[in-house]
Amino acid sequence: MIGASLSDAQMQSAPLTDPTGATAPSLIEAHGLVKVFGGLRAVDNMSIAVRKGEMVGLIGPNGAGKTTLFNLLAGSLAPTHGTITLGGTDVTRHGPDRRIRHGVGRTFQIPRPFAQMTVLENVLAGGQNQTGERMWANLLRPARVAREERALVAKARALLDFVTLSALENQPARTLSGGQRKLLELARILMADPQAILLDEPAAGVNPSLLELIIGRILDLNRAGTSILLIEHNMDAVARLCSRVVVMAAGRHLAAGSPAEITRDPAVVDAYLGGAPA
Ligand SMILES: Nc1ncnc2c1ncn2[C@@H]1O[C@H](COP(=O)(O)OP(=O)(O)O)[C@@H](O)[C@H]1O
Numbered sequence: 001m002i003g004a005s006l007s008d009a010q011m012q013s014a015p016l017t018d019p020t021g022a023t024a025p026s027l028i029e030a031h032g033l034v035k036v037f038g039g040l041r042a043v044d045n046m047s048i049a050v051r052k053g054e055m056v057g058l059i060g061p062n063g064a065g066k067t068t069l070f071n072l073l074a075g076s077l078a079p080t081h082g083t084i085t086l087g088g089t090d091v092t093r094h095g096p097d098r099r100i101r102h103g104v105g106r107t108f109q110i111p112r113p114f115a116q117m118t119v120l121e122n123v124l125a126g127g128q129n130q131t132g133e134r135m136w137a138n139l140l141r142p143a144r145v146a147r148e149e150r151a152l153v154a155k156a157r158a159l160l161d162f163v164t165l166s167a168l169e170n171q172p173a174r175t176l177s178g179g180q181r182k183l184l185e186l187a188r189i190l191m192a193d194p195q196a197i198l199l200d201e202p203a204a205g206v207n208p209s210l211l212e213l214i215i216g217r218i219l220d221l222n223r224a225g226t227s228i229l230l231i232e233h234n235m236d237a238v239a240r241l242c243s244r245v246v247v248m249a250a251g252r253h254l255a256a257g258s259p260a261e262i263t264r265d266p267a268v269v270d271a272y273l274g275g276a277p278a
C-alpha cells in the first residue's frame with residue numbers, strides 16, 4: 001500500500017494489506033471528519049487510517065488543519081461530522097481520557113508541562129489513569145498501593161532514562177529547553193503504554209543534537225510496535241521516519257504517497273508555495 005492513496009472505500013474494507021502481503025488492522029481510523037469553527041471548515045471531509053505498527057507522516061502548509069485533525073483524533077475536540085474508531089471501537093463521542101485507555105496518546109505542538117512540578121512528577125502524571133480510583137484501595141490495601149506506586153516511579157525513571165532526562169528528574173519542568181520539553185512529553189505519554197501515538201511537530205524548534213535523539217527515540221518506539229502519526233515540517237525527518245505521507249491543504253486530503261512521491265507532486269508543491277511558508 002506504500003505509495004498509494006487510501007480511498008474511503010479501501011479504509012472501510014479493513015484489515016488492509018501491508019507491503020509484505022500480511023494484513024494489519026487499522027488502529028486509528030477516521031472517516032469524513034469535518035470541524036467547523038464559525039465560518040471556517042478547519043477540517044473538511046478528512047479520512048485517515050493508521051495501521052498497527054505503521055508510522056505515517058501528516059504534512060501540509062500552516063493552517064492546513066493538521067493540529068485540528070489531531071485534536072479530533074485525540075478527543076480534545078468533537079467533530080462537527082464524521083466518525084473515529086480506535087482499535088475497532090467507535091470513540092467519536094469519547095473524551096481524551098477514554099481515548100488514552102483505548103491506547104492512543106498525543107503530544108502537543110507547544111508542550112505544556114506542569115511548570116512548577118518536577119520532571120519526574122510530570123512523567124508520573126502521564127500514568128494518572130493507572131492511579132485513579134485509588135481512594136478506597138488506599139484505605140483497604142495500603143501496602144499494595146505503596147508497592148504499585150514504587151513500580152510507577154520505577155517506570156517513570158526508566159522512561160526518563162529512555163529520553164535522556166534522568167539527570168534532570170528533580171528540576172522544575174519550567175527550567176527545560178523547548179527540545180527537552182518535547183522529550184518530557186514523550187516520556188509522559190509513554191507512561192500509559194499507548195499502542196498509537198500522535199506527535200505534533202516533535203522536531204520544531206529543537207537543536208540539531210536533540211533532533212537526532214528525538215528521531216532515534218521515535219524510530220525505537222515504532223520498531224517496538226507502536227503505531228505513529230507524525231505532523232512534521234522537517235521533510236528530511238519525515239523521509240527518514242515515514243514510509244507513507246498524507247498531505248492536507250485547506251482542511252482537505254490533498255495527496256498521499258511515499259516521501260519521494262509527495263515531494264515531487266506538483267499539487268503538493270503548489271499548496272506549499274500558495275500557502276503560508278512552512
Ligand atoms: N479553536 C479554534 N478556533 C477557531 N479557529 C481555529 C481553532 N483552532 C484552529 N483554528 C483555525 O483552523 C485552521 C487550521 O488550524 P490548525 O489545525 O492549527 O492548522 P495546522 O496545524 O495545519 O497549522 C486555521 O485557520 C486556524 O486558525
Ligand SMILES: [Mg+2]
Binds near residue numbers: 066067068
Ligand atoms: Mg499545527
